[in-house]
Amino acid sequence: MLSTSPEFKANAARALEDPSLQKALTRTRPQHPAKRAAAKAGLPEFEALRDIGRDIKNHTLQHLDFYLETWAGNVEKSGGQVHWCSTADDARAAVLAICQRVGARTVTKGKSMISEELAINEHLEAHGIVPVETDLGEYILQIRGEPPSHIIGPAFHLNREDWEESFRKVHTDLPADRVFAERRDIMVEARTKLREKFLAADVGITGANFLIAESGSSVIVTNEGNGDLTQTLPRVHIVLASIEKVVPTLEDAMSLLRLLARSATGQDFSVYTTFSTGARRPGDWDGPEEYHVVVVDNGRSAMVGTEFQDMLRCIRCAACMNHCPVYFAVGGHSYGWVYPGPMGSVLTPSLIGIDKAGNLPNASTFCGKCESVCPVKIPLPKMMRHWREREFERHLSPQGVRSGLGVWGWLVQRPAVYRVLTQVAAWGLAKLGRRTGRLSSLPLAAGWTAGRDLPAPEGETFFARYARLQREGKL
Amino acid sequence: MSRDAILGAIRRGLKRGPLPEDQAFALRARLVGHPRHLTPARSIGTHAELVSRFVANVEKEFGTLTRVPDLAGVPGAVADYLAAQNLPTDFAMSPHPELTQDIPWHLRPMLQIRVGRAAASDLVCVQQGYAGIAETGTLMLPSAPERPTTINLLGDTAIVVLRASRIVGPYEDAWAWLRQRVDPVSGGFMPRNVMLVTGPSRSADIESVLELGAHGPRRLHIVLVEDAPAP
Numbered sequence: 001m002l003s004t005s006p007e008f009k010a011n012a013a014r015a016l017e018d019p020s021l022q023k024a025l026t027r028t029r030p031q032h033p034a035k036r037a038a039a040k041a042g043l044p045e046f047e048a049l050r051d052i053g054r055d056i057k058n059h060t061l062q063h064l065d066f067y068l069e070t071w072a073g074n075v076e077k078s079g080g081q082v083h084w085c086s087t088a089d090d091a092r093a094a095v096l097a098i099c100q101r102v103g104a105r106t107v108t109k110g111k112s113m114i115s116e117e118l119a120i121n122e123h124l125e126a127h128g129i130v131p132v133e134t135d136l137g138e139y140i141l142q143i144r145g146e147p148p149s150h151i152i153g154p155a156f157h158l159n160r161e162d163w164e165e166s167f168r169k170v171h172t173d174l175p176a177d178r179v180f181a182e183r184r185d186i187m188v189e190a191r192t193k194l195r196e197k198f199l200a201a202d203v204g205i206t207g208a209n210f211l212i213a214e215s216g217s218s219v220i221v222t223n224e225g226n227g228d229l230t231q232t233l234p235r236v237h238i239v240l241a242s243i244e245k246v247v248p249t250l251e252d253a254m255s256l257l258r259l260l261a262r263s264a265t266g267q268d269f270s271v272y273t274t275f276s277t278g279a280r281r282p283g284d285w286d287g288p289e290e291y292h293v294v295v296v297d298n299g300r301s302a303m304v305g306t307e308f309q310d311m312l313r314c315i316r317c318a319a320c321m322n323h324c325p326v327y328f329a330v331g332g333h334s335y336g337w338v339y340p341g342p343m344g345s346v347l348t349p350s351l352i353g354i355d356k357a358g359n360l361p362n363a364s365t366f367c368g369k370c371e372s373v374c375p376v377k378i379p380l381p382k383m384m385r386h387w388r389e390r391e392f393e394r395h396l397s398p399q400g401v402r403s404g405l406g407v408w409g410w411l412v413q414r415p416a417v418y419r420v421l422t423q424v425a426a427w428g429l430a431k432l433g434r435r436t437g438r439l440s441s442l443p444l445a446a447g448w449t450a451g452r453d454l455p456a457p458e459g460e461t462f463f464a465r466y467a468r469l470q471r472e473g474k475l
Numbered sequence: 476m477s478r479d480a481i482l483g484a485i486r487r488g489l490k491r492g493p494l495p496e497d498q499a500f501a502l503r504a505r506l507v508g509h510p511r512h513l514t515p516a517r518s519i520g521t522h523a524e525l526v527s528r529f530v531a532n533v534e535k536e537f538g539t540l541t542r543v544p545d546l547a548g549v550p551g552a553v554a555d556y557l558a559a560q561n562l563p564t565d566f567a568m569s570p571h572p573e574l575t576q577d578i579p580w581h582l583r584p585m586l587q588i589r590v591g592r593a594a595a596s597d598l599v600c601v602q603q604g605y606a607g608i609a610e611t612g613t614l615m616l617p618s619a620p621e622r623p624t625t626i627n628l629l630g631d632t633a634i635v636v637l638r639a640s641r642i643v644g645p646y647e648d649a650w651a652w653l654r655q656r657v658d659p660v661s662g663g664f665m666p667r668n669v670m671l672v673t674g675p676s677r678s679a680d681i682e683s684v685l686e687l688g689a690h691g692p693r694r695l696h697i698v699l700v701e702d703a704p705a706p
Binding site for chain 1: 476477478480481482484485486487488489490493494498499502505506509510511512513515516517532535536570591592595610611613618619620623624625627628629645646647650658659660661662663664665666667668669670671672673674675676677678679680681682683684686688689690691692
């Protein structure tokens, strides 16, 4: 997927002015925290499970080579094939080679963020193979030529009228004057259209929420059942998975699954949690004849052993973006690549470079909500701070920001000068705002005061007041 | 080769070579022992408590359920459910002996049964339930020649016949049953496909409002057969 992350600021400004997006954001924003909180209330052990989830992932990452080799060996024992791919190019080539070998014309796809990362659809199309997204949200986005704006609710930014308009445009075999009285009618039309595609497809591509080392299984989690139809009906099933998806045992996976749906949608468990292991067995009535896993690195192994290793614990639940004030102001597309919100602000610079994604770790208020809801306790704000440091060290931030930080750095290392200057500033601002008690414009802060007033200081700095109260024996 | 490149890069990050044998041995022991982590209180109880929790959780997730005293009660329960929902009396059914041999379908001669996998045109499919998990009202449906996967997926209405003795508390108990199996291909225990199903298919992709019946079954109905609890 092409990145517009370098244009984050322009993207965000546009998003703030987009009435349709703001309508969707306003509608969705209050839902997520309430749903997660209700699900958490139904499982008193939730906090203890977060520690367990973190520890399972940490244990796996410390022995990632061992568990990947064990997993791959078990895939092969159960009749599947593993394709190891270091880069996105390798992975695209591996998928295309399988599709071409079996003479595939159409390919159905379950929802997979790694397939967005690899831009599989564009690659298949360029070689005359038709990819069909089957997740309801992904389906409408494919029709509209848009990328997902959220990792589990990819089309939540669209409103009902957008769905109706797009369906009328592409489903031209249906009566033009049909009525979509309810949301349900939109869904039924998609279900009917996609049923034909499921049955016609030669290859089905799914992602993987987990890979299980002990059995060589891949796991998908869906509510719609589209992933299951995708992997059951075609002759060939291709799983796309990144290397950090592996966990040792089913028991490890089940503990993480207890966290996943509750953190993601506020369900106790998703509707379909499906474990696939190899191809059709002797005597089976259905299932694919070939089972392939394309296991992708694409920059992740370089995170192992660095201050960003903890990010590899992520189970893609979206709780961080669901609770993020910045995400719900500017929406997912502003982030400009596959992974939006706090997890994207940490992961994207690792995968496409801090030179392109430097704006993302800056797009945080550091309120800390993301870390507090993360099911595997990833220290997201801390890692965004690491990226800010790297951006500064590599001279990537704009000159204005660098000079400002330089002046600030000089000042805070000289407490006497700092106190005098802040004293002068507090006194001056108090004088300026004497009449109204507020300041409606400030030098160097026009951007900030454009949207709100600054309450005028009282004329005394914090340091001065603290010292005075101490002298007076009031502290 | 990409495999070596990836494993090499991971090992460089971890600042070591391939795992020393003593450490690999410990990890293999963990795989063989597959220790359980925390078992939530909601999945612990007497069998009767677990059955009622299973029923409550199925209903919470928009599933429906009929309880019958024995397998002879199944044909009536299925026929009555289909009639109540205005559904046709013909359906596809898994070739599981518990369904094909143990249930006296002749008690309801109106029912027309096709045994095998499901076709896209099937409105109703009947599956045999391997296990029910009380913790979240979840069904475990492993694939096998006698339990085709398409039966779980293609019908508009999915009916699952589950014996009450097959209800467990936590997911791990259901896996423990499956772990006793020997797969003809891998020699391990995992069948090709294991579905954990919790309620009927749904989506909230349109304006974040939940609608039932996205791609999988719109309705999930369980016929729960009261039999003696498993020892």
